[in-house]
Amino acid sequence: MKKIIMRCVAVLGLLFCTGALAFGQSADQSNLGKVLVLYYSYSENANTEKVAEIIRGLTDADIVKVEPAASFPEMEYRQFTQWAKEQQRQGIYPSIRDLNVDIASYDFIFVGTPVWWGLPSLPITTLLRQTDFEGKPLAAFSTAQGGPGSAVSDIEKQAKNALIRSGVNFNNVAGDRQISEKVATWVRSLQK
Numbered sequence: 037m038k039k040i041i042m043r044c045v046a047v048l049g050l051l052f053c054t055g056a057l058a059f060g061q062s063a064d065q066s067n068l069g070k071v072l073v074l075y076y077s078y079s080e081n082a083n084t085e086k087v088a089e090i091i092r093g094l095t096d097a098d099i100v101k102v103e104p105a106a107s108f109p110e111m112e113y114r115q116f117t118q119w120a121k122e123q124q125r126q127g128i129y130p131s132i133r134d135l136n137v138d139i140a141s142y143d144f145i146f147v148g149t150p151v152w153w154g155l156p157s158l159p160i161t162t163l164l165r166q167t168d169f170e171g172k173p174l175a176a177f178s179t180a181q182g183g184p185g186s187a188v189s190d191i192e193k194q195a196k197n198a199l200i201r202s203g204v205n206f207n208n209v210a211g212d213r214q215i216s217e218k219v220a221t222w223v224r225s226l227q228k
């Protein structure tokens with residue numbers, strides 16, 4: 037009898053512990069609800085994608101890369117930066133591929149971009165021009181070499197019908213060993 041009672045106590049203890057663990061995990065992860073990350077990334081380092089992936093890990097988000105409908109012209113990086121500058125100067129923004137997402141089905145949206153000449157990248161500008169964020173909370177992030185410009189605040193200004201939450205720029209993502217902690221601190225600050 038004593039053995040049976042001991043076993044019951046052990047099983048109950050185990051159930052309690054795993055339940056508490058599962059609860060702890062979900063509380064740690066996020067209380068942002070169903071999360072969508074929309075981002076663009078261009079460089080080989082894929083800095084913006086790295087941040088997007090960290091957010092995915094923290095929030096169990098769906099993550100979608102915004103892609104130009106036609107690939108950007110193949111050219112060396114430095115030359116590309118000049119090409120992109122000229123596109124911005126002339127206000128030429130590329131068509132983007134269908135995102136295949138239903139904004140209405142999400143509770144929280146992240147929009148991430150590399151900084152291009154102080155501004156959001158071309159595909160993200162197109163995204164903002166053609167998307168209605170339907171009253172959803174939205175937090176912007178950018179990645180830069182060191183000159184973040186106004187990319188985050190531009191997204192915040194241009195995101196139609198979004199409830200803007202505090203955005204952030206991350207410098208030099210590829211060389212930052214603390215990037216995961218920095219992103220986690222920011223994401224935690226967005227939770228109610």
Ligand SMILES: Cc1cc2nc3c(=O)[nH]c(=O)nc-3n(C[C@H](O)[C@H](O)[C@H](O)COP(=O)(O)O)c2cc1C
Binds near residue numbers: 084149
């Ligand atoms: C067209 C272009 C313009 C850029 N302009 C800036 C800039 O104004 N300030 C800056 O700090 N970095 C600038 N960069 C560097 C990128 O913002 C930075 O490397 C970013 O983290 C790249 O993100 P990705 O790897 O997701 O493409 C520029 C890069 C490109 C391609």
